[in-house]
Amino acid sequence: MNDATPVRRRTLVRKNEISADRMNDEKTQSQYQPYKDAAWGFINHWYPALFSEELPEQAVEGIQIAGVPILLRRAAGKLYAIKDQCVHRGVRLSAKPMCFNDTSIACWYHGFNFDLATGVLNNIVANPDSKLIGKTGVTTYPVHEVAGMIFVFVREDDFPDEDVPPLAHDLPVRFPQSSEEYPHPLWPAAPGILDENAVALGMHRTGQSNWRIACENGFDNAHILVHADNAIVHAMDWVLPLGILPATDDAITLIEEEDGPKGQMQWLFTDRWTPVLENPALGLKVENLKGRFYRTSVVLPGVLMVENWPEEHVVQYEWYVPITDDLYEYWEVMVRICTTDEERKKFQYRFDNLYMPLCIRGFNDCDLYAREAMEEFYADGTGWDNEQLVETDISPITWRKLASRHARGIAKPGKGVTNATKTSSIRMRRLAQGKAPGYKVEKIENVNSY
Amino acid sequence: MLTPTKTTIAFSDGIEHELTVEPGQSVLDAALAAQAPVLFQCGTGSCGSCLAHLDEGEAEHRAGSSSSLLPSEREQGYRLLCLTEARGACKFSVGYDSAAGAGRPIEGKCFVNAVERIATDVVRLELELAEGCWMDFRPGQFIQVKVPGTDAVRSYSMATTVADLPKIELLIRILPGGVMSDWLVNRAAVDDVVEVSGPYGQFFLKDKVRAPHVMIAGGTGLAPMLAMIDALRVAPGRKPKVLLSFGCQTPDGLFSLEPIELRQHWMPTLDARISVDRGEPADGIRVGNPVAAITAEDGLTTDSVAYLCGPPAMIEAARKHLEHLGLAPENIFAEQFVASN
Numbered sequence: 001m002n003d004a005t006p007v008r009r010r011t012l013v014r015k016n017e018i019s020a021d022r023m024n025d026e027k028t029q030s031q032y033q034p035y036k037d038a039a040w041g042f043i044n045h046w047y048p049a050l051f052s053e054e055l056p057e058q059a060v061e062g063i064q065i066a067g068v069p070i071l072l073r074r075a076a077g078k079l080y081a082i083k084d085q086c087v088h089r090g091v092r093l094s095a096k097p098m099c100f101n102d103t104s105i106a107c108w109y110h111g112f113n114f115d116l117a118t119g120v121l122n123n124i125v126a127n128p129d130s131k132l133i134g135k136t137g138v139t140t141y142p143v144h145e146v147a148g149m150i151f152v153f154v155r156e157d158d159f160p161d162e163d164v165p166p167l168a169h170d171l172p173v174r175f176p177q178s179s180e181e182y183p184h185p186l187w188p189a190a191p192g193i194l195d196e197n198a199v200a201l202g203m204h205r206t207g208q209s210n211w212r213i214a215c216e217n218g219f220d221n222a223h224i225l226v227h228a229d230n231a232i233v234h235a236m237d238w239v240l241p242l243g244i245l246p247a248t249d250d251a252i253t254l255i256e257e258e259d260g261p262k263g264q265m266q267w268l269f270t271d272r273w274t275p276v277l278e279n280p281a282l283g284l285k286v287e288n289l290k291g292r293f294y295r296t297s298v299v300l301p302g303v304l305m306v307e308n309w310p311e312e313h314v315v316q317y318e319w320y321v322p323i324t325d326d327l328y329e330y331w332e333v334m335v336r337i338c339t340t341d342e343e344r345k346k347f348q349y350r351f352d353n354l355y356m357p358l359c360i361r362g363f364n365d366c367d368l369y370a371r372e373a374m375e376e377f378y379a380d381g382t383g384w385d386n387e388q389l390v391e392t393d394i395s396p397i398t399w400r401k402l403a404s405r406h407a408r409g410i411a412k413p414g415k416g417v418t419n420a421t422k423t424s425s426i427r428m429r430r431l432a433q434g435k436a437p438g439y440k441v442e443k444i445e446n447v448n449s450y
Numbered sequence: 451m452l453t454p455t456k457t458t459i460a461f462s463d464g465i466e467h468e469l470t471v472e473p474g475q476s477v478l479d480a481a482l483a484a485q486a487p488v489l490f491q492c493g494t495g496s497c498g499s500c501l502a503h504l505d506e507g508e509a510e511h512r513a514g515s516s517s518s519l520l521p522s523e524r525e526q527g528y529r530l531l532c533l534t535e536a537r538g539a540c541k542f543s544v545g546y547d548s549a550a551g552a553g554r555p556i557e558g559k560c561f562v563n564a565v566e567r568i569a570t571d572v573v574r575l576e577l578e579l580a581e582g583c584w585m586d587f588r589p590g591q592f593i594q595v596k597v598p599g600t601d602a603v604r605s606y607s608m609a610t611t612v613a614d615l616p617k618i619e620l621l622i623r624i625l626p627g628g629v630m631s632d633w634l635v636n637r638a639a640v641d642d643v644v645e646v647s648g649p650y651g652q653f654f655l656k657d658k659v660r661a662p663h664v665m666i667a668g669g670t671g672l673a674p675m676l677a678m679i680d681a682l683r684v685a686p687g688r689k690p691k692v693l694l695s696f697g698c699q700t701p702d703g704l705f706s707l708e709p710i711e712l713r714q715h716w717m718p719t720l721d722a723r724i725s726v727d728r729g730e731p732a733d734g735i736r737v738g739n740p741v742a743a744i745t746a747e748d749g750l751t752t753d754s755v756a757y758l759c760g761p762p763a764m765i766e767a768a769r770k771h772l773e774h775l776g777l778a779p780e781n782i783f784a785e786q787f788v789a790s791n
Contacts, residue, residue, distance in 0.1 A: 007559045008581040159686040
């Protein structure tokens with residue numbers, strides 16, 4: 001009798017078969033392999049976490065970015081971010097916040113108490129002399145609050161403190177500092193989040209697609225066709241082209257300075273790009289009258305800047321913050337410099353009554369459903385091989401290569417975190433209750449009934 | 451020498467193991483008996499895995515034994531523990547931490563995924579661990595492959611990292627009349643099964659070094675460098691500067707230029723220099739040896755680390771050259787080709 005164990009191959013891995021006559025042939029694709037691997041996002045980058053007003057004094061919120069559960073707390077005026085997963089048995093501390101003082105938070109399940117500034121386990125409620133105390137802890141995340149937004153540096157557990165870059169390295173280029181390098185004669189210098197007196201107003205909401213699909217939509221110059229029927233375009237009589245074609249080989253400039261953001265600037269509304277305003281064969285013509293010049297750029301970890309949008313002195317920023325491989329938090333933020341209270345009020349009024357309903361909603365809602373329409377093609381990974389790209393796709397391809405080169409890390413698939421196991425019974429129950437998978441941790445509100 | 455001697459082995463993380471070495475016993479055997487986590491593989495003085503530095507006392511290789519230890523290394527105080535006899539109390543240090551030896555070698559089976567001639571005398575062999583086999587290893591380590599249909603065993607550094615598992619890639623030089631070469635050229639086919647064991651060796655990337663890295667590779671000595679570059683690329687934190695100098699004898703002997711170029715695209719801190727000993731200089735290819743391609747202008751500092759892999763003469767020359775450029779001898783790590791027998 002032969003009792004030797006048979007040697008078996010592992011279950012077959014899908015083979016990559018990409019023909020050489022394609023724009024994104026195998027060689028090009030391998031240049032952006034790291035980007036293709038980044039389904040769960042890029043890690044070791046600054047991401048927006050919450051608007052300041054979402055985290056008042058003593059508040060605790062749990063969120064998830066790039067598969068990393070993060071807890072934010074504001075106590076005694078200080079802001080903290082630590083990993084929202086107890087080292088003991090993985091409970092999310094934010095689900096039922098238990099804070100005995102302003103410098104720590106305890107896990108509400110077995111009382112593991114963590115120092116907010118260092119993450120160190122500094123006590124256990126019912127085991128204060130445990131030998132484990134002081135020997136373990138959770139990762140902490142640097143925070144930066146500015147212009148009404150809270151940013152968190154989402155990092156791997158062993159990313160060194162001294163290597164954390166300033167927030168400015170993960171934000172778009174600033175004006176007028178870069179006006180000479182990236183001139184923009186058609187509009188006044190775009191304000192930036194880090195500018196003095198900058199006010200950021202906007203919203204964030206969860207989109208059901210991979211973050212890359214969302215991000216690539218923002219600076220895709222052929223996607224504006226989806227906006228052709230939007231209310232704001234016709235109410236304002238804007239000339240929004242059917243699409244914008246690259247006209248020269250310097251249509252895109254790489255932003256790669258050593259100590260700064262990494263990304264790409266698209267020279268829209270210069271002779272390097274040609275707006276397409278009619279298609280006679282299909283009987284299409286843009287007949288609106290008012291020029292609406294703008295320019296898009298994108299920097300790591302996926303931050304869009306639309307200068308001069310939706311009007312002069314205002315800039316729109318967008319983030320597509322990965323939550324899991326099929327969820328992202330869509331941030332739409334408008335920034336304006338307001339030096340007086342009156343200007344603030346005016347900006348707030350205009351935001352509430354014009355931008356919010358017609359731009360943040362109306363115009364950008366359209367982007368949200370467009371991205372979701374693309375999601376299924378890419379969800380199982382085959383879309384990256386099967387997409388048939390065209391001239392205007394130099395924008396996403398350049399971005400993919402650049403991101404592959406400069407991203408500080410590729411997030412590993414989330415393990416033991418919310419929405420990582422798509423078929424878990426808890427997720428099913430929440431869905432049955434009509435709650436879509438989201439960004440924030442759902443809190444246990446009533447301790448006596450469930 | 452008739453009485454047992456006390457010997458200490460110090461690991462880079464500060465952990466020390468004390469051993470009693472019996473008369474006639476090698477320090478390696480004593481270390482293994484005492485369960486000290488030292489790295490080793492062949493036990494015969496050829497592979498170089500059990501390299502250690504003699505810090506105190508007197509110890510020499512067994513009289514009459516031949517080994518791959520270079521005379522210059524011996525002079526600097528290096529010994530191969532498998533051949534070393536202690537003459538009185540002594541202390542050795544090793545360049546790896548006490549956890550490195552924890553990944554004990556395993557024996558397993560692999561399927562052949564691809565056999566590809568990538569230069570006149572180099573074959574790329576892609577293996578895939580069979581179901582039920584796994585292996586943990588450090589970037590730069592090697593495995594042994596049993597040549598199918600023979601009893602011959604050969605050692606090759608992996609050009610890939612654990613992140614690529616179950617796939618393992620080897621770069622193998624084709625030698626006329628070689629047992630492995632004969633199998634690769636005449637018989638090897640996709641889906642063949644080969645027996646492997648490993649990982650072995652202490653030539654691997656040292657963790658968390660921020661200083662510049664120099665890598666000098668001759669021929670298929672490129673394999674461990676590719677693995678180390680991939681590991682550096684995905685390590686969290688600021689990437690160190692990496693200078694790879696890769697040389698072959700002739701232009702048609704060059705290989706893996708595209709993977710090197712890709713890694714340069716993915717890692718802006720990687721600089722690569724390609725050399726050939728003979729032939730016409732071409733675009734991006736210089737004529738000369740890979741050692742001389744590194745110069746004082748590269749601004750190497752005493753804390754720079756160097757990894758060398760290639761034939762003994764290249765390693766000897768590279769060591770001298772790098773020490774001359776200011777590198778500390780203890781920061782130069784080498785793996786030399788061992789002739790098959």
